[in-house]
Amino acid sequence: MAYDVRAYRRKQYWNEPVMGTWEKLYLPEILRGLFITSRVFVRNMAKWMTGRKGALTTYYPEERRADYSPINRGKHILTLRADGSGKPQCIACNMCATVCPAKVIEIEAAFDPSDPVHPKVPARFEIDYSRCIFCGLCVEACPEDAIRMDKDTPDLPSRDRTDMWIGKEELLSWKPQSDVAKKYPKATTRSGGGH
């Protein structure tokens, strides 16, 4: 039984490569390709030999990129009270720990009799950065603006995941910010180039 030959015809694509005589000679086009790659090689080699960097790689963690986005969600900051007492703004309400989808925040509350307005304070406030997904929901959930995220991520990588728990002291002190009106990045106009 004869079958329909048309069903087996190869599909023609709109971007089917069409080779001219020059391309079918193989060699000139291959030489052109080799010239392109060796030009990149020579350029990068010349850069390395004259003491410049001939690669696009950021050699992390020895090197840091300076051009992190200003709204990048990086390491957390616990803000301090604006009265200069050095106490955390956090009232240990557990809303960030509740909303956290990765369940990385652990808070242990304590009673502070010296401050009748804010009697509930965190005794421990720890974030497990080996599991944190940097979604920023904790920042959204906080009613007191006590937790923020900075664009930088210093000292997060570690060779042991048990070293990646970061506690209250470091979160308060690595880049101290007090509870004043949140500084939003300035609105950039389209014509200004943005980031």
Place this chain on the structure above:
Amino acid sequence: MSPDLAITLVYVGYALAVLLTFGAVLTWVERKQAALMSDRIGANRAYLRIPFTQVKLIWLGLFHGMADGLKLLLKEDFKPITYDKLGYALGPWLAFTPVVLVFAVIPFGGTLDPGRLFPGLADWFGGRTYPMQIAQLDAGLLIVFAFSGLTIIGAMLAGWSSSNKFSLLGALRAGSQMISYELVLALTVLGLILIYGTLDLISIVQQQSGTVLGFLPAWGIVLQPFAATLFLTAAIAENKRIPFDLPEAESELIAGYFTEYSAMKMGLFMFAEFIEIAIVAALFTTLFLGGYNLPWMTDAGFVFPWGATVELSHGAVVLIQMVTFLAKVFLVCSFQILIRWSLPRFRYDQVLMFAWKFMFPLALANLIVTAVAVWLIKGGA
């Protein structure tokens, strides 16, 4: 110990040292060159720490090869249940040994006169001179093809004995591809044999020491540029490297004929491949780039076409010739790596089509043109 034996042992030691060094260094060169060609840094985390200090020697990642070797040595030698014991054990060695043996007939320097180099031993050597080649054979080129043909058996045996269909497919591909390209390889060299009238590699290199047209070095690539291109292409295909790496195409066959090999047996296949890069480069240098010859250099020194001469001592000449050979080999190796990181892989039918419908007729045409030209130059009949 006779002086002949002593010299041969020195040559063998030198050849082994050169080949193993090239095999080890080329892994590093390949990584770094590929990185530079694609705007990357390349492997640079492995280091040697000087004991009792915090001084870490990184040296541009040179120790990654050592780390790889150590890892391969310490890995578990994992085998499939139903493998063929003899073939499985022989495979890597049959792929590795012939590659190294090819170097026995490649001249890596000019003529050595040990009596002049070491005057204290002049009596022992009795004025004898030694061409710098391990085995002085009239049929050197035949030996090259005989040994490089043996590597097919290694690949086929490895693929068949590991009882895995990916391995078998890879072995079949390796077999058909290598046999096809071996034909092209031999045909391209035939043109050179017609010109030089000999199979002896030393004689071939010596005939490349003069000049043509008064200033161009009489290298094979000047006399047979077409054959040189075909030879390098076929040699890369013979070595099963990209763009001809169908036998071990990772995306299709995992690792081809050595899929089921692990630990140092797999390392031997990889090492054989890297040494074969150096061997292909050495062959190309010998046949087409004038071997150890520098342009306008003789055994006594330089004689420039504009009349100037530079006298050199025997030791200096020997050293320059050896370094020249190594430098040329290294440059050709680097060129092969450039090709490997520039071109995409063929489809399998394209590989065989390319060999039989494109390169084979071209090699034949090259042979015919060369034969007619040689006949005309020698005065016709």
